[in-house]
Amino acid sequence: MNASQKGRSSDLQNLWQKLLRTLSLTHERELTCDEAQDLMDSYVELELAGENPQTILPKVSQHLRICPECKEEHDALIKILKMDED
Amino acid sequence: MSISRNNDAWIEDLQTPGPRKDAAITDLLAWLQKRLFFYLRDRSDLRSRHDGELQDMSADFAQESVLIILQKMDQFQGRSKFTTWAAKIAVHQALGELRRARWRDISLQAATQDGAFEPDFLRRKDVISPEGSAIQKEAMDVVMDVMQNELSERQSRALYARLVLGEPSSVLAEELGVSHNTLYKLIHDARKRLKARLLERGLSPEEILSSFK
Numbered sequence: 001m002n003a004s005q006k007g008r009s010s011d012l013q014n015l016w017q018k019l020l021r022t023l024s025l026t027h028e029r030e031l032t033c034d035e036a037q038d039l040m041d042s043y044v045e046l047e048l049a050g051e052n053p054q055t056i057l058p059k060v061s062q063h064l065r066i067c068p069e070c071k072e073e074h075d076a077l078i079k080i081l082k083m084d085e086d
Numbered sequence: 087m088s089i090s091r092n093n094d095a096w097i098e099d100l101q102t103p104g105p106r107k108d109a110a111i112t113d114l115l116a117w118l119q120k121r122l123f124f125y126l127r128d129r130s131d132l133r134s135r136h137d138g139e140l141q142d143m144s145a146d147f148a149q150e151s152v153l154i155i156l157q158k159m160d161q162f163q164g165r166s167k168f169t170t171w172a173a174k175i176a177v178h179q180a181l182g183e184l185r186r187a188r189w190r191d192i193s194l195q196a197a198t199q200d201g202a203f204e205p206d207f208l209r210r211k212d213v214i215s216p217e218g219s220a221i222q223k224e225a226m227d228v229v230m231d232v233m234q235n236e237l238s239e240r241q242s243r244a245l246y247a248r249l250v251l252g253e254p255s256s257v258l259a260e261e262l263g264v265s266h267n268t269l270y271k272l273i274h275d276a277r278k279r280l281k282a283r284l285l286e287r288g289l290s291p292e293e294i295l296s297s298f299k
Contacts, residue, residue: 013298015249015250016226017295017298018249019229019249019280020225020291020294020295021291021295022249022277023277023280023281023284023291024290024291024292024295026274026277026278026281028278030274032266032267032270032271033255033266033267033270034266034267037174037178040174041165041166041167041170041171041173041174042165042166044170044174045166045167045170069181069185069254069255072181073174073177073178073181076125076177076180076181077170077173077174077177079125079128080121080122080124080125080173080177081170081173083121083124
């Protein structure tokens with residue numbers, strides 16, 4: 001197997017594992033992005049206050065594990081709001 | 087800058103036409119722009135941009151966001167600080183724009199390559215080595231069978247676009263002519279179907295993942 005084939009095989013392996021991880025996190029009932037976004041401000045405030053939002057808003061936590069876009073926005077929001085603390 | 091307003095003051099000021107509203111908009115714009123600028127400057131994919139360019143980008147994002155915030159004022163329910171709610175809208179707006187811009191670059195590059203949809207994109211011979219476990223081979227057969235025979239073409243394409251190509255959901259929803267929520271449900275149904283078929287065969291995704299170790 002040459003370097004290019006090895007790279008392609010590795011990409012596909014990563015993809016296969018990514019799909020399996022996504023399936024392992026799939027639940028019968030999930031929040032949509034809009035529903036998760038609706039609760040995102042409350043969620044990050046709980047997080048910044050040192051509370052455990054995963055217990056209080058578990059469905060949002062679940063959505064953030066499966067949706068990379070909402071996770072990216074969550075992380076950005078935390079960064080932005082932490083500027084007020086620094 | 088009077089950013090120390092409480093929620094009631096923000097709402098009242100932003101809904102009272104005249105100097106109070108103008109001052110509140112100016113404060114909100116400045117607050118958002120400053121934070122967006124520092125956020126953009128911290129992103130690894132924007133490291134090559136000059137501060138002036140990032141200032142312009144953050145100013146544009148902040149202005150677009152404030153327009154959206156003013157339109158959505160009646161949706162603010164006071165469950166968080168007003169500024170947290172406003173920042174959430176600004177982040178959604180800014181990151182949505184960045185994703186669309188990045189996708190335009192990627193899709194332009196892909197147009198010159200073979201970027202066609204491949205229903206059998208996880209071809210077993212490429213993914214599973216000869217010494218790969220039996221469980222992985224069986225799981226791959228199930229997944230490929232569902233992808234090709236049970237999911238609608240729209241579901242397979244949506245799953246492929248999100249998982250393989252990383253196409254932004256807003257762009258994909260537009261292409262498919264559906265709402266963002268409908269797209270999420272389309273892919274969620276596909277994921278549920280794939281997971282159910284694996285479990286019917288006694289294959290849990292967690293177990294298959296652990297076989298890689």
